[in-house]
Amino acid sequence: MVTIKTIPRWAFMVLLALSCGPKPEVYFKKNVSFAPSKTIAILPFNNYSGKEDAGKQVANMFLVELLKKPYLNVLEPGEVDKVMREERIRSSEQVDFSTAKIFKERLDADYILIGAVNEFNYLTRGDRETPLVGFSVRLVDTNNGQIVWAATHSRKGDDSELLFGWGLVKSLTKLAQISVGQAVHQIEIEH
Amino acid sequence: MKNKRLIIPMLLIAATISCSGPRAFLNDQTDWTFYRQLGVLPFVNLTADRFAGEKIQSAFITELFLSNRFQVMEPGEFNARASAQLKAAGIQSTQELPLDQIKAIGEKTGVQGVVEGVVTEYSMIRVGQADYPLISLNMRMIDVPTGTVVWMASYSKKGGPRLPIISIGETHTLGELTQKICKEIVSDFVGKAF
Numbered sequence: 580m581v582t583i584k585t586i587p588r589w590a591f592m593v594l595l596a597l598s599c600g601p602k603p604e605v606y607f608k609k610n611v612s613f614a615p616s617k618t619i620a621i622l623p624f625n626n627y628s629g630k631e632d633a634g635k636q637v638a639n640m641f642l643v644e645l646l647k648k649p650y651l652n653v654l655e656p657g658e659v660d661k662v663m664r665e666e667r668i669r670s671s672e673q674v675d676f677s678t679a680k681i682f683k684e685r686l687d688a689d690y691i692l693i694g695a696v697n698e699f700n701y702l703t704r705g706d707r708e709t710p711l712v713g714f715s716v717r718l719v720d721t722n723n724g725q726i727v728w729a730a731t732h733s734r735k736g737d738d739s740e741l742l743f744g745w746g747l748v749k750s751l752t753k754l755a756q757i758s759v760g761q762a763v764h765q766i767e768i769e770h
Numbered sequence: 771m772k773n774k775r776l777i778i779p780m781l782l783i784a785a786t787i788s789c790s791g792p793r794a795f796l797n798d799q800t801d802w803t804f805y806r807q808l809g810v811l812p813f814v815n816l817t818a819d820r821f822a823g824e825k826i827q828s829a830f831i832t833e834l835f836l837s838n839r840f841q842v843m844e845p846g847e848f849n850a851r852a853s854a855q856l857k858a859a860g861i862q863s864t865q866e867l868p869l870d871q872i873k874a875i876g877e878k879t880g881v882q883g884v885v886e887g888v889v890t891e892y893s894m895i896r897v898g899q900a901d902y903p904l905i906s907l908n909m910r911m912i913d914v915p916t917g918t919v920v921w922m923a924s925y926s927k928k929g930g931p932r933l934p935i936i937s938i939g940e941t942h943t944l945g946e947l948t949q950k951i952c953k954e955i956v957s958d959f960v961g962k963a964f
Contacts, residue, residue, distance in 0.1 A: 601946065601949075604829070604832050604833065604836060604949060604953070605832075605836075606832055606835035606836045625824070627820075627821035627824055627825055671846075672824075672845075672846060672849070673846060673850070674844075674846040675844070675846045675847040675849075675850035675851075676844070676847045678846070679846075693846070695824060695825075695828060697821075697825045697828075697945055697948070698943065698944070698945045702942065702943060704900070704901075704942070711943055711945070712945075713825075713943070713944075713945030713946075713948075715825075715828035715829060715832065717828075717831075717832075717844075719844055719846075724844050724847050725841075725844065726831075726835065726842065726844055729831065729832045729835050730832065731828060731829045731832040731833075731948075731949055731952075732949075733943060733945030733946045733948065733949055735942065735943060735946075
């Protein structure tokens with residue numbers, strides 16, 4: 580009779596390793612500290628996914644995840660939008676050092692988060708639809724215009740699936756939340 | 771018994787066939803420690819996906835940072851200065867640039883090397899019963915003081931299984947393949963250069 584005890588340990592280890600799924604590629608500049616607290620402005624994300632408002636959704640998820648960090652003050656997106664409108668900054672792709680300084684002067688932001696959503700869809704394989712999320716983000720120091728943190732991530736809903744749908748993520752929003760959480764988690768490790 | 775002996779050579783042959791390495795040129799006279807800061811020009815996109823260049827460029831920059839060998843100028847800052855230079859020269863930024871213009875951009879931005887990329891394929895292709903992503907790109911790096919090409923490479927990668935028949939290491943999405951190809955390009959470059 581097959582019981583849990585008869586299944587070899589290595590089988591559990593293999594399943595555990597397979598269930599982890601892909602990790603984000605994250606760069607963190609050495610000797611950067613967020614202590615005692617730093618202010619971040621999240622700029623509207625560029626949306627390359629083809630799905631309407633994907634940029635807004637993923638940017639909001641970053642807002643929530645960053646707000647969880649006690650050592651970070653995240654500026655209200657409305658305030659950031661207002662400055663962008665007044666300064667006629669149409670896209671975060673246009674942000675150079677002089678633009679970054681505007682956020683420093685007007686909002687006292689130490690860093691600006693610039694991002695783009697590359698994928699935000701469902702992938703159809705056979706009769707199954709799997710959510711798919713991909714994004715890239717970078718954190719720019721407003722004092723010198725240098726990148727202090729950059730991440731690229733791409734995940735599918737079945738990356739962490741073990742057996743019989745266990746670990747499968749069916750919702751696009753849920754998968755995006757998990758992926759954003761994984762990327763932001765790296766900041767905590769380095770803090 | 772004889773059949774068992776054949777399995778290992780067959781697997782090795784299959785693995786060799788499935789590994790399509792990049793075609794790369796590196797100037798062996800180059801002192802790579804000279805390149806403290808690089809600038810990455812917006813990738814030229816020759817595919818039907820409107821944003822293929824942007825998607826690959828951002829993943830490539832992250833990988834350059836992760837190599838811990840180079841600093842990369844913030845793309846917004848670099849693009850602003852590069853655009854000013856191109857505007858003055860009357861050149862559109864969507865086309866491949868002549869070496870003297872890249873050199874001029876490098877001098878204006880204060881970087882030691884400029885990286886340029888051209889995305890030639892970025893799509894899903896049908897292989898048997900399944901769709902797999904396919905990405906092809908050409909890369910080159912120009913030494914700013916001399917205006918010469920010090921690194922040039924052609925990459926093409928398909929997201930199929932690493933070993934034929936066995937579905938191990940399959941890549942199903944363009945995003946995953948973008949990350950993989952950028953990681954491969956940078957590690958191949960850094961591995962050969964340093």
